[in-house]
Amino acid sequence: MHILATNDDGIDSPGLWALAGAMRAAGAQVSVVAPAEEQSAMSMALPPQANRELRAIIPPAEFDGMLAFAHNGSPVACVTIAMLSGVLPPIDAVVSGINRGLNSGTNVMLSGTVGAAMIGAMWGLPAMAVSLQYRGPEPMPWHTAAYAAQRLFPLLAQIRGQAPVVLNVNVPHVASPAELRGFRQTRLSEFFFGHYLDIALTPPGPAERAQIAFHFARERIPEFALDTDDGAVLAGYVSVTPLRPMIDGSPVRLELPDQ
Template sequence: MHILVTNDDGIDSPGLWALAKAMRAAGARVSVVAPAEEQSAMSMALPPQTNRELRAIIPPAELDGMLAFAHNGSPVGCVTVAMLSGVLPPIDAVVAGINRGLNGGSNVMLSGTVGAAMIGALWGLPAMAVSLQYIGPEPMPWATAAYVAERLFPLLEQIRGQAPLVLNVNVPHVASPDDLRGFRQTRLSEFFFGHYLDIELNPTGPVERSQIIFRFARERVPDFDVDTDDGAVRAGYVSITPLRPLMNSSPLTLNLPDLHA
């Protein structure tokens, strides 16, 4: 199986290379196309591709022989380039991550990591997004999330033919895989980031030219049910949430006006 590995944290993220190494350890042929710089919260954006570049990258020594490129566009742009440019052999699956921070609840609509997996699913490919809990200045346990990704690799074949479908994986911040409580299939939590944002205005002149500072108040985030993605991770489980990029219409019946009344 030929897997495209990408992310939204950029080509220099250690999580990207940890994921590429995990996919190779799982037995896959791996290629990388990732943003040249961080492109977090880009969702499924595909900005105009005028004057964009694709630059060959030398992978870490343990990944010698892997094709790897940096693209100065969005995560979705990276997947699109990989699919259509002809620089890579045909791709069998898309795996995005390992993201620095969870992507649960409403964050799945913002995440460039999830967005990259979503566009892969829309191409008809099995797709997975992998994110690792961030808890502060402590070192990120990339090896734990890489172990999880390798263990979940067989699920890509399990969901083949069921596209568009993305497996959204969130991993607790624990030092060793031995500290994980297990795997849980989950639903999206009710988490909405807007409820936990503090905004400060620091005027340096006219108020309309104020500097805006966003601070995520992590300490105010409540507990969620353990059958949700956010709740499972906070309880020590790896969360796997199947997502579909195409939204079904609501069964709500609207009372529409008469056009000519």
């Protein structure tokens, strides 16, 4: 299987290369086309491509022989280039991530990580987006999310040939795979970031020339049901949520690994 790996955090993100390594360890041929710089929250944007460039890059040493390119456009543009430009052999599946921070609840509509996987699904390919919980200054345990992605690799074959579907994977921030409680198929939570934002104007009063400060009020976030993506991650499970860009009424049932 030839997999395209991409992301929205940029070509230099360690999460991208952790995911590429996980797919290679699972037995896939892997190529990379990713944004030259961070393109977070781009969703499925495909901006005008005037004065854009695609450049070949040298992957880290452990990926010797892999085709890898950086593009100064959006994640969706990266996938589109990979599909249509002829710079890569035919692609069998798209994986996106590993994102620095969860893409759960309504955040999936903003996420460039999910957007890249979604456009792959709309091309008719099995697609997976992988995101890792962020905890401020704590080091990101990329190897834990890479382990989860490798364990879930067989699901790409399970969903091949189905109506377009993206497997949206969110991984808890735990130091080692042994600390994961398992895998759960979930639904999107009702989390909407807009309910937990406070906006302050400085100086207060008339808005002309005021500086705007955004504060995310984490202390107001409620508890989530265990069958939701946010609830499962907070309980220590890897959440796997099937997303469809088009509604056809047929459920997606996944055979998840135990651990």
